[in-house]
Amino acid sequence: MQTDIDPRSLIGRKAFDLDGAKIGTVDEVYLDDATGRPEWAAVRTGLFGRDAFVPLEPSEVVEDTLRVPYRRSLIKDAPDFGVGRHLSPEQELQLYHHYGLDASSGGGGSGGDDQDFGRIAGED
Numbered sequence: 001m002q003t004d005i006d007p008r009s010l011i012g013r014k015a016f017d018l019d020g021a022k023i024g025t026v027d028e029v030y031l032d033d034a035t036g037r038p039e040w041a042a043v044r045t046g047l048f049g050r051d052a053f054v055p056l057e058p059s060e061v062v063e064d065t066l067r068v069p070y071r072r073s074l075i076k077d078a079p080d081f082g083v084g085r086h087l088s089p090e091q092e093l094q095l096y097h098h099y100g101l102d103a104s105s106g107g108g109g110s111g112g113d114d115q116d117f118g119r120i121a122g123e124d
Contacts (some may be wrong), residue, residue: 005061008029010038010041010056012026014026017072024043026066027051029041030087050076052078055099074098
């Protein structure tokens with residue numbers, strides 16, 4: 001993902017999957033506490049508002065949307081940790097495994113076994 005984008009600017013953007021199908025709307029962005037880099041987005045999906053975590057690397061911002069390089073079915077099956085608090089290292093590891101990413105490299109960024117991920121809440 002572009003490293004120069006303000007993570008707050010992702011909140012409210014529509015998110016689309018690999019096939020161009022709408023996933024939902026970015027609700028929150030989670031930052032690596034050690035680096036401050038945006039690592040995960042919580043995307044509000046469906047009518048009942050479940051949030052699915054998606055990795056921001058290798059996702060990309062295209063025009064006014066977030067393009068996630070995974071199919072909607074995989075995204076909707078991601079572990080559900082709820083939103084509004086830090087992601088623990090164990091939760092992050094589960095997400096890396098779910099998406100088939102290398103947890104030791106943080107999916108292309110930082111992260112690792114001792115990283116915590118804080119959040120930037122959506123604006124009310």
